[in-house]
Amino acid sequence: MMNDQKTGDNSMTYKTSARTFMFSLLAAAPLFAAAQATPQSQVEAAEAAFWQAYNACDHATIASRLAGDVEFYHDMGGALKGKDSLGAAVRNNICGNPQEKTRRQAGESQVFLLKQGAQVYGALVSGTHTFHIKRGTAAEATEGKARYSHVWLQKSPGTWELSRAVSYDHQPFGAAPATAAAKSALTAAQIERYVGEFTGQGMPPLAFSRAGNDLTVAYEGKNLVLHPLDKPHTFLVKENNAEVEFMADASGHATALVVRMNGSPIGEAKRK
Numbered sequence: 001m002m003n004d005q006k007t008g009d010n011s012m013t014y015k016t017s018a019r020t021f022m023f024s025l026l027a028a029a030p031l032f033a034a035a036q037a038t039p040q041s042q043v044e045a046a047e048a049a050f051w052q053a054y055n056a057c058d059h060a061t062i063a064s065r066l067a068g069d070v071e072f073y074h075d076m077g078g079a080l081k082g083k084d085s086l087g088a089a090v091r092n093n094i095c096g097n098p099q100e101k102t103r104r105q106a107g108e109s110q111v112f113l114l115k116q117g118a119q120v121y122g123a124l125v126s127g128t129h130t131f132h133i134k135r136g137t138a139a140e141a142t143e144g145k146a147r148y149s150h151v152w153l154q155k156s157p158g159t160w161e162l163s164r165a166v167s168y169d170h171q172p173f174g175a176a177p178a179t180a181a182a183k184s185a186l187t188a189a190q191i192e193r194y195v196g197e198f199t200g201q202g203m204p205p206l207a208f209s210r211a212g213n214d215l216t217v218a219y220e221g222k223n224l225v226l227h228p229l230d231k232p233h234t235f236l237v238k239e240n241n242a243e244v245e246f247m248a249d250a251s252g253h254a255t256a257l258v259v260r261m262n263g264s265p266i267g268e269a270k271r272k
Contacts, residue, residue: 043111067163099201131146138266185213187213199272245260
């Protein structure tokens with residue numbers, strides 16, 4: 001009996017020790033994971049979190065990922081410097097219209113670690129992506145593609161901030177409209193027929209102006225040139241492959257318009 005009791009005590013002690021060991025191991029698992037995370041995996045996670053916040057218009061998370069002196073360079077939209085400037089651009093442009101939802105979709109990407117000696121201090125992320133826009137109740141349309149490069153700096157072990165960003169090689173997505181461009185430019189008087197502000201449900205206000213012999217439209221902080229097509233009262237915006245067709249009254253002045261993307265109508269507007 002004494003031997004049986006001793007064996008039972010040993011068994012209970014073993015089970016208790018095993019449970020304690022497993023509890024300690026589970027409690028320490030997050031610490032082990034953090035310790036084992038590589039700089040590359042940390043940067044990949046930071047990238048994923050940034051773009052997730054971008055698609056969700058989560059401005060607090062976006063700001064938390066940006067360095068205070070962040071610089072952003074766009075091949076058509078110019079440069080922005082500072083966390084506040086870049087955050088305001090996202091807030092007012094990408095997220096400024098409740099009737100328009102922009103979604104960024106990742107393409108291919110690569111991570112290149114930046115070192116000083118053996119110490120990793122940063123990383124360069126280079127890749128491609130496409131942008132999809134849903135306006136009002138219309139189906140989502142793929143509007144453009146581009147390349148980007150991000151420089152992430154490690155502020156403390158496991159903590160990364162986006163320091164520099166370049167967005168470039170913006171191109172329309174899909175084939176350009178088959179209509180050939182007009183051979184002769186419009187006169188100033190002809191361009192004035194389209195000048196003005198047009199508004200429509202589910203679309204941002206479109207303000208058209210004349211710049212010399214060009215018709216331009218203010219869109220997302222940029223003035224884009226509209227190139228006349230052979231079809232009457234119809235123009236092409238090359239940056240995003242959009243086709244704008246105006247409806248004119250008897251005197252030839254535009255009273256309304258329809259915007260098409262890759263041949264499909266995405267919105268209508270009337271002169272304000």
